[in-house]
Amino acid sequence: MTTTSSDTEQVPVAAPLVGRPDVNRKRMARLGWGFTTPSLIVIGLVTIFPIVYSVVLSFSAATVTGNGVALNGFTGSNYSLVLSSSKWHYALGFTIIYTLVTVLVELVFGTLIALVLERLTAGRGLMMALLLIPWSMITVINAELWGYIYQGTYGVADAILNAVGLGHPNILGQSTPAIIGLMIADIWKTTPFVAILVLAGLVMLPGDIYEAAEVDGSSGWSTFWRITVPLLRPTLALAVMFRVLQAFGLFDLPYVLTNGGPGTATTSLAILGYNVIFKNLSFGPGAAVATTSALLVLLGCLLSLRTFRVQVGKED
Amino acid sequence: MSDVSMDKVNKVYENGFHAVKDMSLDIADGEFMVLVGPSGCGKTTALRMVAGLEDITSGILRIGGKEVNDETPKERDIAMVFQNYALYPHMTVAQNIGFALKLRKLPKNELDAKVKEAAGILGLTDWLDRKPGQLSGGQRQRVAMGRAIVRQPSVFLMDEPLSNLDAKLRVQMRAEVARIQRQIGVSTIYVTHDQVEAMTMGDRVTVMRDGTLQQVDTPQNLYDSPDNIFVAAFIGSPAQNLYDATVGEGARSIKLGSQDVELPESVVLKRPGLRAYAGKEVVVGMRPEHLRAESSTSTGPKIVGEVDLVESLGSELVVHFTIDAHRVIAEGAVDKDEAAALQSGEGVARVEAKTPVKPGDRVTFSVDIEDMQFFDPKTGLAVRG
């Protein structure tokens, strides 16, 4: 700060105002970065660096050598190979349809279950606990369980289909039934989770809004469509987005339940990528598959950025 | 225990917002000073600078004569009560009160004794083992007070400590906080937006607006002779009636709309500056209780208004009336909704409960002209000497 001599006393105190920095704020910000840096280093090294590496790989004529992979310079052939491959086209289509169908069904059933649970007078806590079990279950176990249920000679599903006169269709041996079977296994595991999510959202809605609606003469379906759904929309939107992005990474369930088959009927993008990399040892094209999947996910994120902003921008 | 002095203190935030402007204020040892003003006037920022929670951009802050600009809150030896109390929810009442002492590594028995003493003063002795979640609003407020007094700090800082209580409890705690402060005699800075709290609790009151200090004085002086229109409008409830008026030739009368109000010589003698306004515009202020509904035969200065609304408070009537003069609304002194409701020309009088008035009546009010306040319409400053 400057010293003020007596003859400049009348001058307005404009100068000293910028003199003193916000020391305390700066110190706290430095502390903040200190606390954040370890996490950022771990995340950066294990996720961001590999993502970049993956992109590099996908543009390289990579060959497997004795101690890893040699990059061998730039090429666009991995992408032209992948983008023109009918296997990739099928995996993309399968992943998209699978995602749309499962998420839609899960959302509808999940909402219905949540509405039932909300009106349940007793045992709601126990119901919630029961619903959380499929969510917390290892997907591999889910796959094995449904594999046993669908088994062609002694599975329960097979026995039921036989009992209603459909014979022994060998569910996992045919394309369409296998896909449907896969979807059912996914729906069983994830619908309860969506239900809990929606229920949590429902419970948070202010009760007096419903009373006001009742006073206004609204009831039943009109209350549901005009009040509940619009109020729940932020919760639902975020849930759907996460589910969609997650379903896009579909791997565990088909890997164990159908191993991508019969043929390539249940080969998702992730399974295709995994097979290309680790079964064919084609790191370049495999990285191209992985990178395009990641790009699609990123695109989805950018499209939903408004939803992110709602969540993140609360305090800034 | 020490005095606090702020010398041309400024606060400019990083975004350029100038929250406190050249604030100079001296708080004597043991004094209860209230900072009052509408929201956003900088009173809380000023308090937080004294606390050390905000950096001081320029100027000097002294506590007990020593400059403390660069000292941490801990080093300044202050205690603060927050609006939401900020009690530690996972600690008992005793632990909450004793936390600061524990941080100072006070021996256990000494700590317990001090906590007990503070709890005794606040009537919390039976609640020491409870957690804040199990207490009522008033009790939580007491715990927050206890946390402050147990440390015997040099200065108490309170940031709207009563605004989370319901109206009845607030009145009760108002008296109690003032009593405790007097009992322990620690200099206190108390921030509130409620001018009733300011008037009833403070030894002196500082009125602020837009980061600028408006007036510092005892509650009575603020009420009787505000320095400017803002203070005149802000202090007092119902708010003071402020009108544009014109001083007559020779300062013998005042023209209020179409009405002429006689101006006795004594009034001008008390405020010689008023002579200079002869023939010019002025803002006049009349407190609601300085208008009396009387029979039209009485002598002395009077105004006539048409009654819009009569509110009965039991002990008195609040009469809303309209005259054809332009009502002056000091920006920020009343909130926007209130300002909109004050139609041009509306005024308020407090009259005896038995006065027979009803909406639509034309009522003659006699004016306690000696208590009338005059302000310059351009500068907003009081016209006195």
Added chain:
Amino acid sequence: MRNRKRTGWHRYINGINISAFFVVLFVGLPLYWLIASSFKTPANLGNSPPQFFPNPVSVGNYTDAFKNNDFGQYFINSLIVTLIATALVLILGTMAGYALGRLPMRGKFTLMVTLLIISVFPAIAVIAPLYLVLRNLGWLNSYQGLIIPYTAFNLPFAIWILRNYMLGIPKEMEETGRIDGAGPFRTLWTIILPMALPGIFTAGIFCFTACWTEFLMALTFNSANQYRTIPVGIAEFGTVFTVPYGTIFAASVVAVVPIGILVFIFRKFVISGLTSGAVKG
């Protein structure tokens, strides 16, 4: 409508309770099938039509999983990897969540969005380079080869949850701590941490579940029998020609139990985690 009084049998048998009953069947029957099948003899597992109740009840599958197979080792591996990764995530995530939720830092918004996007990135996108890196480090088939990726992949979401909890703590709590004379670390430890405990539980249980169930990385990085985790172990039971369902289901029941208990005890936190603006399957 919501508060209508029900009388007589309507109190118990009504649309809501019947629907709830079907929900229980929908969720419960496959779970029952998993448990019941684990107690069937290998011969009865192949019955057609299947047995509804195991008869005789056999624990042979359980002894088979632990004695003739290395399920005990898989369980220990899963426990080591999951517990250490969760602990690391909670330590790092609490610090970062505190900073991002409560301290004045520039660029917070960008950072949070980046973290959120990373947390939904498919693991397949990084699996090849991670594999190559771990191979060069000689960390394939090691605990750290899973612990570090698990930590990194679960950190963004944990930071997200913890930041939301931290954000909900009034700033006066810290300020009053500062006035009482507590330094930044003291404030974090004695004031903020206890108040953020529900958030830490929530982040912990989400992280635990995610690590316990992870398959792709465990399959790729730790394929050696000695380092397999439960999901890989279960997926690799049996051969192309026979699937030993009895052993698989016995192991599955054992794998489901710890997480089931955790989820049951902490269901409040799981649900509050879902509602705190943080959504993940």
